[in-house]
Amino acid sequence: MPDVRPRGGAAPPPATAPPAPPPARRRSRKGWWAASGLITAVLLAGGLYVAYRATTEKAVPAPSVPSLAVPTASAVATEAVLPPSAPPSRAVAAPVTSVPKSSPKVTAAAKANPSGANLALTGVVAASSIEAPHFGAAEAVDGDPASRWSSGFAEPQWLRVDLRERRTLTEVKLVWEHAHATAYRVEVSLDGKTWRRIFATTAGAGGTVTVDAGGTVARFVRMYGTKRSNQYGFSLWEFEVR
Template identity: 45%
Template sequence: MTALIALATVIGLTLTLLTAVARPAAAAADLLSQGKPATSSSTERASTPASAAVDGDGGTRWSSTFSDPQWLTVDLGATATLGQVVLHWEAAYARAFRIQTSDNGITWTTIHSTTTSTGGVQTLDVNGEGRYVRVHGTQRGTPFGYSLWEFQVYGTMNGTPPGSGVPDPTTASLEATDGPLTTATFTVPSPSGYGSGTVTYPTASGSYPGVVLMPGYQGTQQNLQWLAPRLASWGFVVINVGTNTLTDDPTSRGRQITAAGTQLLALGRAPGNPISGKVNGTLGAVGHSMGGGGVMVALRDDPRFRAGVPTAPYLPNANFSGVTDPTFFLTCQSDPVAHGNTYAVPWYNSMSQAEKLYIEVPGDHLCPMTGYGDKAKQGKWIVSFFSHWLRADTRFSPFLCGPPRDADKNNTSLVTRWMDTCPF
């Protein structure tokens, strides 16, 4: 009997120790990265975006082009204390890589480094703080690129929440001409890949998502100028773009959206300009007519763009079924040029993997432009959409998927058709 008691004691102690070993450190208690905005240095193809590494789906993956170095970054939304990082490598793994953190997405601190990785599933105990966390591969383990099924960051949030400095939104504040933050503007000195650009940004300290505005056929920056200060005053850095020529087609406008996003990020990284350190690496886009078609092209072809608002979009013979990023289609009931039934609705229906919102309002093709339509409502919806999807600020979600949404949706003089994939 004594021997049995001793054996039971040993087994009990062993199980206790095994349980203790299996339990993650206190700082590793919460999975912080899943569903958060992710960006990367490159993607191998449209079907392997950065977002696939933080979507919680073990069957989707991020993969890079076949060169060194490459990186994948996740924005946690606020500063966190990190305890553990788990890398689920596909066969194309990193032999040498660093795990790094940053408060601004520009200056990085290394919290783990190896030159002898063998791939597979790697669970790394780390100790550090930051809002942005990236895996920075410096040497590939195969001739291919870098590929992760999942990039999981564990820890505890200890910084300011998404939208810090932005008060709780209300219907009245969202429908006002300007939001709570003071803004300023400057002209892009040397536009690269597009015709002209004016940046509107919050003057308050902080790092914000970027949004590109693209006009339609024969349009100028004035077409969507109404939206720039609204977005900026709610915590976005906005570049309002003029095209290379007034007749540029939608695909060209998509390339110009990408070029403007690239330059906006570069300005955010460069010292000595008004938005240094203000752009956090997450991008969205709004476009009208052919510019709306351009937004769809950017969402399809450029994984840095994480959400888009095509308004009265126009692009014949286009296939956007592979777009997986959140998309808000705003169309005009009496549009003779780009009626929703012709373009936006078929695209909406084909995008089976995307979160979507579709709102049709009274008016003709010009209804989203400056001086037309109900800008109080349109502004509220667009600000709420980007706040939810680019900043992970769920305080704005009810205006898209809650009682405030219902008040708009059921107002037949305001909305003639509403579809969504709520709850977001």
């Protein structure tokens, strides 16, 4: 190294050490936290935006993608389609000028008796009373002209036959004993409760009396006596129904 000392022999001044650098300042962490918060906010906003885009893109097609036409299912009719009905008629029905005075007569169903058999023989007989056991009600419907029914000695009295079913009647025959009725009536019924008269007299003379039933429909037939011819009861040899 060459000698750089000045001439004249004077020694150079001693070299001084460079001044020490000033101590480094401690950086504040506030800026770091602010930067970190900003970065985090940006990242969160970006993530929310990406999620929003993903959701909306699945629900709404992109404008560049043409929408697909969804075919609609057509309902299949299960029944034939009828043409529209004609418009209602404007015609007005003519007023009724006449009204029937009574409803048509209804004839109850009944069984005929073409053979003319005595229906009382197969019926069920009853009487209001009997004079004695051997003068019971059945004695008047047994077909035996020698047996008879005789009632108690009082008025009124009746003898009734239930034919078991509705029949079309042609006649009722009464064969009186000496103790006959002078006032009586012959009645018929469909139910044994409501009776209809087909014959009545107040001048009965006994003997054999045939009452024309005229095709009357009935199930029950009875003789209803209201006055005796003597002090005894009402007595019938036979009570026949045809």
